[in-house]
Amino acid sequence: MSENIKAALEAYTSTVEKAIAKFPERPNLPEQRLYTPVDLGDQDYVSEIGFPGQYPFTRGVQPTMYRGRFWTMRMYAGFSTAEESNKRYRYLLANGGSGLSCAFDLPTQIGYDSDDAISAGEVGKVGVAIDSLADMEILFDQIDLSKVSTSMTINAPASVLLAMYIAVAEKQGVSADKLKGTIQNDILKEYAARGTYIFPPKPSMRLITNIFEYCSKNVPNWNTISISGYHIREAGSTASQEIAFTIADGIAYAEAAIKAGLDVDAFAGRLSFFWNAHNNVLEEVAKFRASRRVWAKVMKERFGAKNPKSWMLRVHTQTAGSMLTAQQPNNNIVRVALQTAAAVMGGTQSLHTNSRDEALALPTEESVMVALRTQQIVAYESGLADVIDPLAGSYYVEALTNKIEKEAWEYINKIDELGGAVEAIEKGYIQKEIQDSAYKWQMAVESGEKVIVGVNKFQVEEKPVEGLLKVDDSVGALQKKKLDALKERRDSAAVAAALANLEAGCKDESVNLMPLILEAVKTYATLGEICGVMRKVFGEYEAHVNL
Amino acid sequence: MDIAKELLAGSRLALSRAITAVENEYDEAVDIMKKLYPHTGNAYVIGITGPPGAGKSTLTDKIVKEYRRLGKTVGVIAIDPTSPFSGGAILGDRIRMNELTLDEGVFIRSMGTRGSLGGLSHKTADAVKIMDAAGKDVIIVETVGVGQSEVDIVKAADTTLVVVVPGLGDDIQAIKAGILEIADIFTINKADRDGADKLNVELEMMLDLYQDKLEWRPPIKRTVAHRNEGIAELVQTLEEYYGYLKETDKLTERRTERVKAEVLAMLEENIGRYVTRTMQSDGEFEQMVQQIQKREADPYTLVADLLKRLLK
Amino acid sequence: MEKRIRVLVAKPGLDGHDRGAKVVARALRDAGFEVIYTGLRQTPEQIAEAALQEDVNVVAMSILSGAHPQLFPVVVNLIREKGMKDVLIIGGGVIPDGDIPALKEAGIAEVFTPGTPTGDIVKFINENV
Numbered sequence: 001m002s003e004n005i006k007a008a009l010e011a012y013t014s015t016v017e018k019a020i021a022k023f024p025e026r027p028n029l030p031e032q033r034l035y036t037p038v039d040l041g042d043q044d045y046v047s048e049i050g051f052p053g054q055y056p057f058t059r060g061v062q063p064t065m066y067r068g069r070f071w072t073m074r075m076y077a078g079f080s081t082a083e084e085s086n087k088r089y090r091y092l093l094a095n096g097g098s099g100l101s102c103a104f105d106l107p108t109q110i111g112y113d114s115d116d117a118i119s120a121g122e123v124g125k126v127g128v129a130i131d132s133l134a135d136m137e138i139l140f141d142q143i144d145l146s147k148v149s150t151s152m153t154i155n156a157p158a159s160v161l162l163a164m165y166i167a168v169a170e171k172q173g174v175s176a177d178k179l180k181g182t183i184q185n186d187i188l189k190e191y192a193a194r195g196t197y198i199f200p201p202k203p204s205m206r207l208i209t210n211i212f213e214y215c216s217k218n219v220p221n222w223n224t225i226s227i228s229g230y231h232i233r234e235a236g237s238t239a240s241q242e243i244a245f246t247i248a249d250g251i252a253y254a255e256a257a258i259k260a261g262l263d264v265d266a267f268a269g270r271l272s273f274f275w276n277a278h279n280n281v282l283e284e285v286a287k288f289r290a291s292r293r294v295w296a297k298v299m300k301e302r303f304g305a306k307n308p309k310s311w312m313l314r315v316h317t318q319t320a321g322s323m324l325t326a327q328q329p330n331n332n333i334v335r336v337a338l339q340t341a342a343a344v345m346g347g348t349q350s351l352h353t354n355s356r357d358e359a360l361a362l363p364t365e366e367s368v369m370v371a372l373r374t375q376q377i378v379a380y381e382s383g384l385a386d387v388i389d390p391l392a393g394s395y396y397v398e399a400l401t402n403k404i405e406k407e408a409w410e411y412i413n414k415i416d417e418l419g420g421a422v423e424a425i426e427k428g429y430i431q432k433e434i435q436d437s438a439y440k441w442q443m444a445v446e447s448g449e450k451v452i453v454g455v456n457k458f459q460v461e462e463k464p465v466e467g468l469l470k471v472d473d474s475v476g477a478l479q480k481k482k483l484d485a486l487k488e489r490r491d492s493a494a495v496a497a498a499l500a501n502l503e504a505g506c507k508d509e510s511v512n513l514m515p516l517i518l519e520a521v522k523t524y525a526t527l528g529e530i531c532g533v534m535r536k537v538f539g540e541y542e543a544h545v546n547l
Numbered sequence: 548m549d550i551a552k553e554l555l556a557g558s559r560l561a562l563s564r565a566i567t568a569v570e571n572e573y574d575e576a577v578d579i580m581k582k583l584y585p586h587t588g589n590a591y592v593i594g595i596t597g598p599p600g601a602g603k604s605t606l607t608d609k610i611v612k613e614y615r616r617l618g619k620t621v622g623v624i625a626i627d628p629t630s631p632f633s634g635g636a637i638l639g640d641r642i643r644m645n646e647l648t649l650d651e652g653v654f655i656r657s658m659g660t661r662g663s664l665g666g667l668s669h670k671t672a673d674a675v676k677i678m679d680a681a682g683k684d685v686i687i688v689e690t691v692g693v694g695q696s697e698v699d700i701v702k703a704a705d706t707t708l709v710v711v712v713p714g715l716g717d718d719i720q721a722i723k724a725g726i727l728e729i730a731d732i733f734t735i736n737k738a739d740r741d742g743a744d745k746l747n748v749e750l751e752m753m754l755d756l757y758q759d760k761l762e763w764r765p766p767i768k769r770t771v772a773h774r775n776e777g778i779a780e781l782v783q784t785l786e787e788y789y790g791y792l793k794e795t796d797k798l799t800e801r802r803t804e805r806v807k808a809e810v811l812a813m814l815e816e817n818i819g820r821y822v823t824r825t826m827q828s829d830g831e832f833e834q835m836v837q838q839i840q841k842r843e844a845d846p847y848t849l850v851a852d853l854l855k856r857l858l859k
Numbered sequence: 860m861e862k863r864i865r866v867l868v869a870k871p872g873l874d875g876h877d878r879g880a881k882v883v884a885r886a887l888r889d890a891g892f893e894v895i896y897t898g899l900r901q902t903p904e905q906i907a908e909a910a911l912q913e914d915v916n917v918v919a920m921s922i923l924s925g926a927h928p929q930l931f932p933v934v935v936n937l938i939r940e941k942g943m944k945d946v947l948i949i950g951g952g953v954i955p956d957g958d959i960p961a962l963k964e965a966g967i968a969e970v971f972t973p974g975t976p977t978g979d980i981v982k983f984i985n986e987n988v
Binding site: 106107109110112117118119120121122125126190194195196197234235236322324325326327359360361362435438439442445446452455456464465468470471473543545547 | 872873874875876877878881882884885886888896898899900902924925926927928929930953955956957972973974976977978
């Protein structure tokens with residue numbers, strides 16, 4: 001049959017050549033005009049594409065997908081104080097949001113207290129400021145942690161924030177084994193793309209494997225890591241690079257955990273991923289599909305995982321922040337809707353949609369509502385969620401899935417040659433590849449080769465946007481006051497003892513640090529104090545910059 | 548602002564502006580250098596060179612910190628290549644030394660190679676003198692590569708430290724290509740990597756080959772700069788070599804050679820500039836070129852006549 | 860004379876988003892400038908001192924975290940205090956239009972918001988140094 005099609009395609013091509021000569025194509029289009037069965041060659045459906053919920057999971061990780069229930073609509077939020085963010089969380093839950101996603105401010109993400117000199121100007125800006133368990137108690141006030149699932153975008157100090165979450169739950173009377181949620185905990189992409197690292201790779205990897213081990217015994221329903229391509233893409237990578245570098249990171253985490261003595265099937269089922277939903281809808285769908293196939297092969301063939309759960313790439317998605325434009329911000333609503341469609345047709349497990357005003361500031365409540373409604377419209381009205389993996393069998397989407405998979409393997413092999421993701425990052429290889437892609441993109445936009453509506457085409461004179469969210473600058477002072485009061489009332493001897501225990505533990509590589517951190521957190525030792533102890537023992541990461 | 552005066556009074560801004568004047572060839576540069584010259588000759592000048600990726604900047608950062616621990620003030624001149632296409636440059640060494648920025652005993656200046664390489668070695672030498680006059684005890688000139696230009700630049704140094712790393716492929720070949728003659732000390736950086744022992748053996752064998760010609764056999768040290776390993780020992784070796792230079796009068800010898808070369812270079816440059824300026828101003832030069840091109844005259848006779856006239 | 864425009868590209872504060880800063884650094888290099896990139900997490904004091912030691916003509920800062928109202932003016936003041944009256948100081952990042960007048964008042968010569976072509980930045984520097 002395929003010979004038949006090939007011959008027919010050749011005949012067809014020769015007849016249309018004249019027409020093409022007369023009507024030249026637009027520049028910069030994907031390499032082929034038309035995709036046909038010829039592009040899929042002899043691909044075997046059952047073994048290489050397969051069925052939903054079955055290896056290699058091209059079509060999705062569950063057999064029912066959205067016919068059972070929709071993805072989790074999880075809106076990333078947090079700013080100012082714990083009190084303010086708690087209000088926003090309860091608003092989102094009341095309006096049909098189905099999970100929480102906490103954004104922390106930069107001092108929290110880098111392990112500094114709000115009153116540290118280096119925190120000046122940053123307190124409460126890109127997320128909520130958490131200095132101690134006291135703030136965390138306020139953050140989840142009146143939110144039942146046995147019911148809600150919570151995702152926390154926290155990496156270098158992930159162990160500390162997770163410990164605080166466990167401690168808050170305990171106070172609510174919820175035991176750790178009932179907790180559901182995710183910590184991002186992905187330090188490698190911090191080195192490569194996002195920049196909120198603290199410690200060097202070796203102790204960082206230890207902290208991560210400590211969490212894997214602790215959670216497998218005590219917090220079994222917790223996703224211990226969200227291996228993130230999102231920020232790699234935001235930093236400028238291509239779709240193939242996004243999944244390749246992230247899966248290479250995943251390989252490094254798995255290897256570290258196995259080296260620490262864990263069985264692959266004991267932790268692999270709790271690994272989760274985080275993708276970007278970018279502008280090119282079909283490329284994104286193909287990316288999601290390809291990534292599941294690559295990870296399934298990695299887990300089954302490379303690591304010999306036996307449990308099918310270990311083979312599944314479960315993914316949270318966020319629409320691409322870097323594709324939002326400051327120009328004509330309402331256009332962003334449309335971009336986000338298309339990105340949402342891509343993530344849903346790609347089979348994501350949960351989704352955050354960005355708000356139209358985020359190229360200008362943190363989103364207002366009204367903008368967040370539109371973003372959440374976008375997901376609900378796609379879920380309930382568009383029909384895109386009614387059939388599993390609806391684009392499977394499209395000649396183009398299948399061919400593109402294959403192409404992205406191939407490119408991803410090439411990168412993964414190259415990184416293996418360099419000695420793995422940690423080495424590749426320390427050599428600056430991954431950063432350089434991302435920077436080169438970012439620069440190429442920027443130059444394509446500036447030359448007009450790539451059109452961004454409202455930015456380099458169809459511009460209009462605009463008035464400044466009114467009514468943006470402004471974080472009150474007094475948050476820093478407020479947090480400082482709270483810290484002073486806390487230090488007055490807590491048992492300082494207990495704090496000092498817990499920190500001394502932690503310091504001793506840091507120096508002994510055979511110790512799991514999670515229980516020690518949990519103890520310290522419960523004495524109301526601050527995040528800065530706990531990370532300070534670890535900084536003292538572990539040192540700090542020095543970035544590799546190679547422009 | 549009287550740059551020289553303020554520099555000598557301790558102004559960091561004046562120090563910075565003096566280097567700019569030299570680097571940009573401002574007219575006042577000569578005047579500044581004249582005033583500073585009597586105050587030079589006190590610093591220990593160390594050149595650090597080696598192939599890209601050898602970790603020179605990180606190593607420099609750690610060496611500076613060690614010298615600071617020993618109570619010395621330090622100046623750093625970090626040189627990066629200028630893009631031949633745009634004339635621009637990314638000067639990226641400083642990023643490895645961020646922790647030193649707020650140390651008042653340290654001054655770091657990044658320079659691009661810009662146009663002419665001969666000009667660069669001259670400017671580097673002046674920048675060293677400026678830091679010297681500003682009272683820096685130790686001045687480090689860090690430059691990438693192992694080509695002729697780098698050799699010229701490190702000639703401004705009392706001691707040249709050559710950084711090599713395992714696993715850069717044909718490193719030994721690169722070293723043979725000319726670095727041996729300038730190396731006073733080697734360090735194998737990233738010495739925790741595979742291949743450090745092999746590289747060490749190869750270096751020793753190469754030195755054996757030249758044993759007869761070597762008055763000083765360059766010691767081979769090992770460092771892991773990003774973990775601060777071997778740095779104190781390396782600095783000790785740098786100091787030992789400085790002691791050796793002083794004891795054996797080699798320091799005076801080297802510095803005399805340097806002055807000689809410098810004066811000759813300045814003479815050539817100034818005569819050249821004078822000659823072209825004089826002749827180009829009255830159009831005579833163009834006439835001469837035309838005559839020679841038409842074979843109405845030959846360049847040998849004309850140049851000899853000219854010299855007689857210009858230098859009388 | 861062999862003059863080059865020298866630019867310090869800096870990321871004050873704790874924000875790790877350096878895609879823009881790096882793209883701008885490369886574009887400035889390709890425009891013939893000498894670019895000193897200082898990397899992440901620089902304090903205003905570090906930025907001002909690096910500007911002095913490198914004797915730059917331009918300091919270009921990028922912040923995406925919203926800390927610009929606090930940090931940009933501090934850098935301007937520190938640089939001026941060091942006697943560098945003629946340094947052109949520019950900023951970029953996620954900066955609402957409403958914040959721009961105050962930043963200019965504080966001495967930021969120009970603010971470049973998302974979507975600015977790098978060519979505009981080059982042009983501004985060439986016209987104002």
